[in-house]
Amino acid sequence: MATIALLGNPNVGKTTLFNALTGSNQHVGNWAGVTVDKKEGFIDKDIKIVDLPGIYAMDAFSNEEKISKDFLKSDEVDLIINIVDASNLERNLYLTSQLTQFNKPILLVVNMIDVARSKGININFDLLSKKLGVKIMPISASKKEGISTVKDFLKSKDYSLLDLSINNRHNFESMNEERTYKYISNILNSCITKPNESKITTTEKIDKIVLNKFLAYPAFLFILYIIFKFTFTWIGAPLQELLASFFDGPFSSMVSSLLSNTSPWFQSLIVDGIIAGVGGIITFLPIILTLFLGMSILEDSGYMARVAFIMDKIMRKVGLSGKAFIPLMMGFGCSVPGIMASRTLESEKDRKLTALILPFMSCNARLPIYAMFVPLFFPGHETLVVFSLYFLGIIVALSIALLFKNTLFKKSEEPFIVELPEYKLPEVKSVIFLTWEKGKGFLRKAGTIIFSISVLVWFLSNFSFSGMVEMDKSFLASIGTFLTPLFKPLGFANWQNSVALLTGLGAKEIVIGTLEVLYPTGLEASLTATLTSISALSFLTFCLLYTPCVAVIGTQKKEFGGKFAAFGAIYQFAVAWIVSFLVFNIGTLLF
Incomplete structure (x- = not known):
C-alpha cells in the first residue's frame, strides 16, 4: 500500500482536496499518545492519504x-x-523549502x-517546477478543476518521476529563514x-x-445581531412554532387515539413522556438549523478568521492570544469540539x-x-435578550480568564499567527x-x-416506592424538593425547575424536555404562573x-485529567449561582 502525506498551511484548501480525493472513504482517530485528530482516507483501498495538521513551518x-x-x-x-x-x-x-529535508518525493x-487568474496573476508552472525541483499540478479544489489529474497520477504510483532536480532542491538546506x-x-x-496596476480587491x-x-467591533456585534434576528424573529422561530x-x-x-385501548400508564409513557420530552425538543430543530446556517455562511465566507484577528487585542489582556478565540467561537456550536480545537494552541497554559x-x-x-422562555417572558424583545445572553457568556468567560491569568496561570501568552483568506461567496453545498x-x-x-432521560424522568415523576403515584409525591418530587433551597435566592425555586436543571447535566436540551414532562397541563x-420576567431571566442566566x-x-477529563474536569464543573456552578443571584436581586430592586 502506498502512503501519501498531505500537508500545507492553514486555509489553502487542504481539507477540500482531501475530501475530493478520498470521498466518504475516510476515518478519524488520534495520533498515538497525542490527542490530535488523525484523518486518513483511501483511494481504491491501496493508496492511503494521511491529512496532516495545517501548519506554517516545521x-x-x-x-x-x-x-x-515525526x-x-x-x-x-x-x-x-x-x-x-x-x-x-x-x-x-517557505514550508515547501523545509519539506526538502525529508528526502521524499514531493x-x-x-x-x-x-x-490567481481573477487577480491577473500568471504563473509559468513548467519553469517554476524546474527551478524548485518538484512536480507541480495546478488545481482549483473548490471547482473540482484538476482533481482528476491529481487522482490519476496518484493511482499510477510512479512517484520516482518527481525527483526532477534533486541538486536544486537541496539548495534550501544551507539557508536561514x-x-x-x-x-x-x-x-x-x-x-x-x-x-x-495594483487594484483594490473586494477583500481589501x-x-x-x-x-x-x-x-471592527460594532461590525462584529451587528453581524451577530442580524444572525439572531434571522433566527429568533424572521425565520427560525416561526418555523419552530409551526412544528x-x-x-x-x-x-x-x-x-x-391509536393508544386508546392500551393501559393508562403506557399511554402516559408515550404521550406525556416520550412525545412531550423528545418531541418538545425536536420542535426546536428549525431554530438550531437557522442559527447554524448563519454561522456556516460566516465561516465559509472567510469572516471568522477576521473575528479571531480583531479579538487578539482583547484576548491578550486576559492572558490569551487571538488564536484562542477560534475554539471559543466553536463553543457557540458545541463545547466538545471547541475544547478539542484548543489542542492547536501551543502552550499548556493557553x-x-x-x-x-x-x-x-x-x-x-x-x-x-x-x-x-424568551418569547414567553420578553415578547417583542426576543433578539435583544438572546443577543444579550450570548454577549454575557463572552463577558463572563473573559472576566474569568482575567482572574485566572493573575492567579492560576501566571505565564506569558503565545504569539498569534492567523491566515486572513480571501472573501468568497459561500458554497451552497x-x-x-x-x-x-x-x-x-x-x-x-x-x-x-x-x-x-425523558423515559427516566417520566418514570421518576410517576412512581415512588409505593408504586404509581401523583407527580408531587414521586421520586422526582422528593429529589427536587431537596434541591429547591439551593435555588431559592435565585428566584426560581420549585421542585420542577430544580429537577430540570439536574437532568440538564445530561444534555442542556433536556431542561425543556423535563419541564414538558413535569408540567403536563401546559x-x-x-x-408564567410560577415565574416573573426577572426570575425567568435569572433562570436563563443560570442555564447559560x-x-x-x-x-x-x-x-x-480526557484532555486534562479528572481533577481538572471536577474543578471546571464545580467552579462553573458557583459562577452561575453568583451571577444569577445578582441578576435576580438587582433586577428585583430596579424593576
Whole structure:
C-alpha cells in the first residue's frame, strides 16, 4: 500500500482536496499518545492519504508541527503532497523549502488558480517546477478543476518521476529563514507576472470596514445581531412554532387515539413522556438549523478568521492570544469540539485556560431553553435578550480568564499567527453540509440521550416506592424538593425547575424536555404562573453559565485529567449561582 502525506498551511484548501480525493472513504482517530485528530482516507483501498495538521513551518513548537515532522521522518511515507495557495506562493513555499529535508518525493499542488487568474496573476508552472525541483499540478479544489489529474497520477504510483532536480532542491538546506525567503522571491519573480496596476480587491474593500479600529467591533456585534434576528424573529422561530403546533396538536391527538385501548400508564409513557420530552425538543430543530446556517455562511465566507484577528487585542489582556478565540467561537456550536480545537494552541497554559472558560459560550443545546422562555417572558424583545445572553457568556468567560491569568496561570501568552483568506461567496453545498452536520448531531442526541432521560424522568415523576403515584409525591418530587433551597435566592425555586436543571447535566436540551414532562397541563401556562420576567431571566442566566453537560466534562477529563474536569464543573456552578443571584436581586430592586 502506498502512503501519501498531505500537508500545507492553514486555509489553502487542504481539507477540500482531501475530501475530493478520498470521498466518504475516510476515518478519524488520534495520533498515538497525542490527542490530535488523525484523518486518513483511501483511494481504491491501496493508496492511503494521511491529512496532516495545517501548519506554517516545521519548527516543531506545537503538537501539530511535532506530529508532522515525526511522521514525515518515518519510512512509511512514499510521497508528500504539499498544497499551496496560488495567490500566496511566497509565504506558502517557505514550508515547501523545509519539506526538502525529508528526502521524499514531493508533489506540489497549487490550489486556487481561479483566484490567481481573477487577480491577473500568471504563473509559468513548467519553469517554476524546474527551478524548485518538484512536480507541480495546478488545481482549483473548490471547482473540482484538476482533481482528476491529481487522482490519476496518484493511482499510477510512479512517484520516482518527481525527483526532477534533486541538486536544486537541496539548495534550501544551507539557508536561514531570511535567505530562504529571498531565494523563493527571486524564483517567483522569474516565473510569475502580475498586473502593473495594483487594484483594490473586494477583500481589501471589505476589510477596510470590518478590520477598522473603530468599526471592527460594532461590525462584529451587528453581524451577530442580524444572525439572531434571522433566527429568533424572521425565520427560525416561526418555523419552530409551526412544528410545535403539529406535535402538540394533530400528532399527539393521533397517537393518543391509536393508544386508546392500551393501559393508562403506557399511554402516559408515550404521550406525556416520550412525545412531550423528545418531541418538545425536536420542535426546536428549525431554530438550531437557522442559527447554524448563519454561522456556516460566516465561516465559509472567510469572516471568522477576521473575528479571531480583531479579538487578539482583547484576548491578550486576559492572558490569551487571538488564536484562542477560534475554539471559543466553536463553543457557540458545541463545547466538545471547541475544547478539542484548543489542542492547536501551543502552550499548556493557553490550552487549559481556554478549556476552562469555553463552556461559558452559549452552545446550541441551550437554544431550546431560550426559544421557550424568551418569547414567553420578553415578547417583542426576543433578539435583544438572546443577543444579550450570548454577549454575557463572552463577558463572563473573559472576566474569568482575567482572574485566572493573575492567579492560576501566571505565564506569558503565545504569539498569534492567523491566515486572513480571501472573501468568497459561500458554497451552497458546503454551507448546507455544515448546517446539516449540526442538525444531524442534534437529532442523534434526541434519539439517544434525550430519549433515555425523558423515559427516566417520566418514570421518576410517576412512581415512588409505593408504586404509581401523583407527580408531587414521586421520586422526582422528593429529589427536587431537596434541591429547591439551593435555588431559592435565585428566584426560581420549585421542585420542577430544580429537577430540570439536574437532568440538564445530561444534555442542556433536556431542561425543556423535563419541564414538558413535569408540567403536563401546559408548559407555557405553568411557567408564567410560577415565574416573573426577572426570575425567568435569572433562570436563563443560570442555564447559560452552570455546569456543562457530561459530554463536555468527559472531554475535559480526557484532555486534562479528572481533577481538572471536577474543578471546571464545580467552579462553573458557583459562577452561575453568583451571577444569577445578582441578576435576580438587582433586577428585583430596579424593576
